Every structure is written in C-alpha cells, then in structure tokens.
Amino acid sequence: MQLIDLVGYIAATLTTAAFLPQVLKVWRSKSTKDLALPTLLSFIAGVSMWLVYGLLVHSTPIIMANAVTLVLNLVILRFKLKYG
Amino acid sequence: MQLIDLVGYIAATLTTAAFLPQVLKVWRSKSTKDLALPTLLSFIAGVSMWLVYGLLVHSTPIIMANAVTLVLNLVILRFKLKYG
Numbered sequence: 001m002q003l004i005d006l007v008g009y010i011a012a013t014l015t016t017a018a019f020l021p022q023v024l025k026v027w028r029s030k031s032t033k034d035l036a037l038p039t040l041l042s043f044i045a046g047v048s049m050w051l052v053y054g055l056l057v058h059s060t061p062i063i064m065a066n067a068v069t070l071v072l073n074l075v076i077l078r079f080k081l082k083y084g
Numbered sequence: 085m086q087l088i089d090l091v092g093y094i095a096a097t098l099t100t101a102a103f104l105p106q107v108l109k110v111w112r113s114k115s116t117k118d119l120a121l122p123t124l125l126s127f128i129a130g131v132s133m134w135l136v137y138g139l140l141v142h143s144t145p146i147i148m149a150n151a152v153t154l155v156l157n158l159v160i161l162r163f164k165l166k167y168g
Contacts, residue, residue: 004137004140007133007136008134008137011131011136014126014127014130014133016130018122018126018127018130019127020123021122021126022120025120025123031118033115033118034115034117034118034119035106035118035119036108037105038102039104039105039106039109040102042098042099042101042105043099043103045098046094046095046098046100046102047095049092052091052095053088056088056091057088
C-alpha cells in the first residue's frame with residue numbers, strides 16, 4: 001500500500017469511528033442540549049453528498065466511510081430530535 | 085466544472101460549514117457537557133490526517149476544507165476542555 005493510501009485510510013477510520021463515542025454518550029445520558037441541530041443537519045447533508053460522490057467515482061473507501069458516518073450521525077440526530 | 089467535482093465541492097462546503105453553528109452554540113452557552121471528548125479528539129486527529137493527505141496529493145480543496153474544519157473543531161475542543 002502506498003503511504004498516501006495509508007494516510008487516507010487512517011484519516012477515514014478516525015473521522016468515521018469518532019462518532020461512536022458521541023452515539024454512546026447521548027444514548028446513555030439522554031441529553032443532547034449542547035449539540036447544535038444546524039451542525040447535525042448540515043453535516044448529515046454533506047456526508048450524504050460525499051456518499052453520492054463516492055458512488056460517482058466508484059470509490060469503495062469513500063462509500064464505506066461515509067455510509068458508516070451517515071448512520072452514526074442519523075442516530076445522533078434521532079436523539080437530538082427526541083431530547084431537544 | 086464536472087458534475088462529480090460539483091458534488092464534491094458541495095459536500096466539502098456542507099461538512100466544513102457544519103461546525104460553525106456548534107462553535108457559536110458553545111461560545112454563547114458556555115456549556116459543552118453533552119459533547120463527547122473522545123469524539124472531538126478522534127475527529128481532530130482524523131481531520132489532521134486528511135490535511136496531510138491533501139498536502140501529499142496536492143489537492144487545494146481537500147487542504148482548504150480540512151484546514152477550516154480543523155480550526156473550528158480545535159475551538160470546540162478548547163471550550164470542551166474549559167467547560168467540561
């Protein structure tokens with residue numbers, strides 16, 4: 001694997017896995033008041049576009065990373081809409 | 085501009101600008117308890133790696149988007165470390 005690819009995979013893994021602790025936190029605390037709703041909405045819209053981008057360029061890493069990030073952020077959004 | 089590039093630019097703008105409302109929210113409320121620290125740390129590490137990736141592949145859009153995302157998330161981290 002090229003160094004550039006390795007850096008990209010590490011970057012994608014870190015920015016994707018990052019949202020797991022946030023899901024667990026809001027799931028346990030049932031508190032989301034400090035999370036900005038516009039941030040969640042804009043981020044989810046953007047990640048959805050990255051997913052489309054990945055499909056257009058046929059990039060499995062971009063598709064995989066953004067699909068997981070999208071699901072995790074949709075879960076966070078679900079909690080935000082529930083708990084305010 | 086190609087459709088693929090346009091989708092990429094829209095995606096990058098949305099996922100980057102997304103963090104501005106979160107910065108404003110914590111700046112005004114001085115409350116960050118619902119934000120998961122491991123999420124911030126992992127996301128900042130990942131975005132830093134995307135910045136390195138952008139430098140390695142000489143991609144100005146990747147460099148720009150991740151530099152702005154990094155700065156905004158460092159501001160959020162600063163508030164998180166201050167307010168807990």
